[in-house]
Amino acid sequence: MDTKRWNIKNNETFHNQSIHEAAELITQGETVAFPTETVYGLGADATNESAVAKIFKAKGRPQDNPLIAHVATVEQLKRLVDNLPAYAEKLMKEFSPGPLTYVLPSNGMCADNVTAGLSTIGVRIPDHPIAQELLKLADVPVAAPSANLSGKPSPTTANHVWDDLNGRIAGLLDGGPTGVGLESTVIDCTQDIPIILRPGGITKEQLEDVVGPVMIDPGLANTKERPMSPGMKYKHYSPEVPLWLIEGAPEKLQSVIDREKQNGNRIGVLASRACAEQIQADEIISLGENIDEIAANLYEALRKFKQGDVDLIICEAFPEDGIGQAVMNRLRKASDI
Structure with a gap:
């Protein structure tokens, strides 16, 4: 299929017309990729089972991996669930719109392939x-996992989506780079105490x-176990070449690099700026000075290493404070050791 790409400009008329066209495609049962504050999502009408099936087909995504339904307001969220505990309402007042997904009892409005047959549904209100605008114009809940081929690093630019899904989806709204760079935190709100199912843009401390x-x-x-949340079960976020996650000081990383170079491997490195300045390898990408920069730059960096350029990626392990927990969660799922 031909994938239509709308480059959203500052021109307000063009902007509105593009999003109107994208919303129309969603209401017609098609798939459209769009930016959120976390990563690009691949959206379809969450109440339309055949439309949702197109998401799984385009991505090559396992059918038992549930999707997140996106809505524009808390009022729309309440239409999809049976029960909303008081603590969930508190969290919504503080963090929604934002990178927080709530797992709640489903009332059955969304298609079974959104929930993967579970009695619960993940819902969030994106802050982009x-x-x-897309959600308001479509006026339906929109199921939207990350807009990439299943298993690859999530897309933080429209070009990432284009590289993976051009010809597989109906449309792509190009809104420039995303912000947080990691997917939303997913929190189970079906128990007396909330439970983090996937770390993300909102930290446990927050x-x-x-x-x-x-x-x-x-x-x-x-x-x-059968996953209650996206990202819990399968290997994800993988670059084109093997990635090894190495804990320890720069000297420890350098020793692994030197050993593997002696074995004839070309080595790429992902590290904080401070670590990157102390090591030598065939290709080094600095992820930034602090953990927020590292989170924002991670997926872009994982996509830069190509087969034929390096044989192995050595990645620094980071402290699991704040959003560092989400960074390490993604790196463990991407790594081979």
């Missing part, structure tokens, strides 16, 4: 003007400042 104790689901490390 293009996403907000959540606890609003509602008190928050648990981390043991399923984050369990690959056998």
Whole structure:
């Protein structure tokens, strides 16, 4: 199929016309990629089972991996769920719109292939003007996983989407680079105490400042159970070449680099700026000075290493404070050791 690409300009008339066309495609049962504040999403009408099936086909995504439904307002969110605990409403007042997904009891309005047959549904309200306008114009909940081929690094620019899905989807709204760079935090709101199912743009500490104790689901490390949330079960975010995650000082990374170069491998490195300045390899990408910059730059960097340029990526392990927990969650899923 031909994929239509709208480059959103400052021209307000063009901007509105493009999003109107994209919203029309969604209401007609087609798939459209669009920017959010986290990564680009691939959207389809969440109430239309055949439309949602096109997401799985385009991405090559496993059918038992649930999708997140995106809505524009809390009122629209409430139309999809059976029960909203008081602590979830507190979190919504503080963090929505924003990079926080709520897992709640589904009332069945969304198609079964959105929830992967579960009794719960993940819903979020994105904080991006293009996403907000698209959702308002479509006037349906929009199921939207990341707009990439399944298993590859998530897309933080429209070009990433184009590289993966051109010819597989109906449309792409190009709104420039995204902000947070990592997917939303997913939190289970079906229990007395909220449980983080996937770390992301909102940290455990931020959540606890609003509602008190928050648990981390043991399923984050369990690959056998049926996933309640996207990103819990399968290998994700993988670059084209193997990635090794190495803990320790720059000297430790350098020793691994030197050993693998002696084995005839060309080595690429992902590291913080401070670490990158202390090591030598065939290609080095600095992810930034602090963990927020590292999070924002991670997926772009993972996509830069191509087969034929390097044989192995050595990546620095980062402290798991704040959003560092989400960074390390993604790197562990991308790594081979």
